[in-house]
Amino acid sequence: MQEKAYLVLENGSVFPGRCFGVEAPGVSTLAVGSDIPFGELVFNTGMSGYHEILTDPSYTGQIVTMTYPHIGNYGCDDHWSENGPEPSSRKDVKVSALVVREVYDGPLPHGRISLDLYLKNNNICGITGIDTRKLTIMLRDNGSCNAVVVRPSDTGSGWTDSDHKACLEYLKSLPSMEGQNLIADVGVDEVVHFPGSGTHIALLDCGIKANILRELESRSCRISLLPSGATIQDIEKVNPDGVFLSNGPGDPAVLEHQTSLVQNLLGKYPVVGICLGHQIIGQAIGSQTYKMKFGHHGCNHPVRDEKTGRVFVTSQNHGFAVNEKTLPKDVTVRFRNANDGSIEGLEWKEKKLLCVQFHPEASPGPVDSSWIFDAFLDVINNTASPEEKVK
Ligand SMILES: NC(=O)CC[C@H](N)C(=O)O
Numbered sequence: 559m560q561e562k563a564y565l566v567l568e569n570g571s572v573f574p575g576r577c578f579g580v581e582a583p584g585v586s587t588l589a590v591g592s593d594i595p596f597g598e599l600v601f602n603t604g605m606s607g608y609h610e611i612l613t614d615p616s617y618t619g620q621i622v623t624m625t626y627p628h629i630g631n632y633g634c635d636d637h638w639s640e641n642g643p644e645p646s647s648r649k650d651v652k653v654s655a656l657v658v659r660e661v662y663d664g665p666l667p668h669g670r671i672s673l674d675l676y677l678k679n680n681n682i683c684g685i686t687g688i689d690t691r692k693l694t695i696m697l698r699d700n701g702s703c704n705a706v707v708v709r710p711s712d713t714g715s716g717w718t719d720s721d722h723k724a725c726l727e728y729l730k731s732l733p734s735m736e737g738q739n740l741i742a743d744v745g746v747d748e749v750v751h752f753p754g755s756g757t758h759i760a761l762l763d764c765g766i767k768a769n770i771l772r773e774l775e776s777r778s779c780r781i782s783l784l785p786s787g788a789t790i791q792d793i794e795k796v797n798p799d800g801v802f803l804s805n806g807p808g809d810p811a812v813l814e815h816q817t818s819l820v821q822n823l824l825g826k827y828p829v830v831g832i833c834l835g836h837q838i839i840g841q842a843i844g845s846q847t848y849k850m851k852f853g854h855h856g857c858n859h860p861v862r863d864e865k866t867g868r869v870f871v872t873s874q875n876h877g878f879a880v881n882e883k884t885l886p887k888d889v890t891v892r893f894r895n896a897n898d899g900s901i902e903g904l905e906w907k908e909k910k911l912l913c914v915q916f917h918p919e920a921s922p923g924p925v926d927s928s929w930i931f932d933a934f935l936d937v938i939n940n941t942a943s944p945e946e947k948v949k
Contacts, residue, residue, distance in 0.1 A: 752775060757935055849878055901915060
């Protein structure tokens with residue numbers, strides 16, 4: 559029988575459930591700096607893709623609740639992991655904890671392991687039996703907030719007033735996602751070279767997803783993957799055709815080094831980027847980013863290409879966005895979210911700049927926008943973009 563556990567939110571709400579993966583810590587062990595499954599609680603609307611979500615470095619510092627009620631039914635397989643070629647000291651699973659309505663524990667195809675065992679192997683705690691519909695509505699109405707998964711101090715008597723008080727005090731002591739620089743916890747810490755016969759890309763690794771590398775490799779790119787602290791001299795040394803800024807965790811507003819790096823690169827090299835990379839590029843051209851209420855996390859976000867009017871369904875995972883009011887006048891909002899109108903991509907032809915907030919590499923999610931990688935290469939190589947070729 560799984561142990562009783564509780565998901566406790568900063569606003570005082572308590573959701574009872576049961577542990578899977580590793581056991582949640584007891585309330586009495588709560589202490590800042592200890593190995594406690596806390597983080598910013600966000601909801602993901604994907605029906606599948608939990609393995610890729612668990613290992614996406616952009617989820618560092620976050621607890622993910624899946625809105626789809628039945629999670630784990632095709633097991634886990636390390637081949638699906640999305641964390642890049644990081645040093646072995648880094649953890650494969652990036653989320654702080656996983657929240658589900660019902661975890662599957664039935665038979666699996668040969669060679670796969672259960673989600674329960676996968677979380678155990680990676681020292682991550684899951685909580686099942688949660689009313690994820692109620693929880694998601696709460697996050698949608700009030701916004702994302704910090705949360706923690708714990709066991710009561712006395713398993714016999716359940717949740718007590720003193721457990722509640724201790725949890726809320728602990729949650730109050732935690733930093734909010736705003737203002738957090740988390741990219742030092744992810745990505746490579748020295749340059750890694752991937753051979754290729756085509757375009758040479760210097761890729762700033764702020765916590766890159768493996769499928770971005772695969773998409774570039776499938777287009778014969780030669781890649782120099784640089785740590786997120788790389789300098790302009792490091793980039794000049796590898797002498798690339800263009801610079802690519804990866805996705806990554808935390809608040810872009812505090813990434814001063816990367817923002818000024820891009821300022822120095824613009825005009826010298828073509829610059830492209832995805833998600834956090836797009837946000838850093840946005841800041842480098844003079845605009846600001848802001849924290850969204852609950853962000854976009856899922857595989858079903860419609861994005862309109864303002865150039866062609868075409869709408870495609872995208873994979874997304876972000877809690878910050880570029881503020882349109884602060885954009886310089888020469889830059890074009892190339893892509894826009896068809897649900898809430900927020901910026902989904904920027905283009906500045908003269909500066910050889912193209913970046914997207916969504917995830918053309920999918921993993922998980924639809925591959926409708928994988929052509930963006932061809933568009934990136936067209937910007938870098940100064941060739942016609944795919945839609946221009948179609949015309
Ligand atoms: N996937 C990402 O690159 C996320 C970017 C940033 N950490 C955000 O939450 O908005």
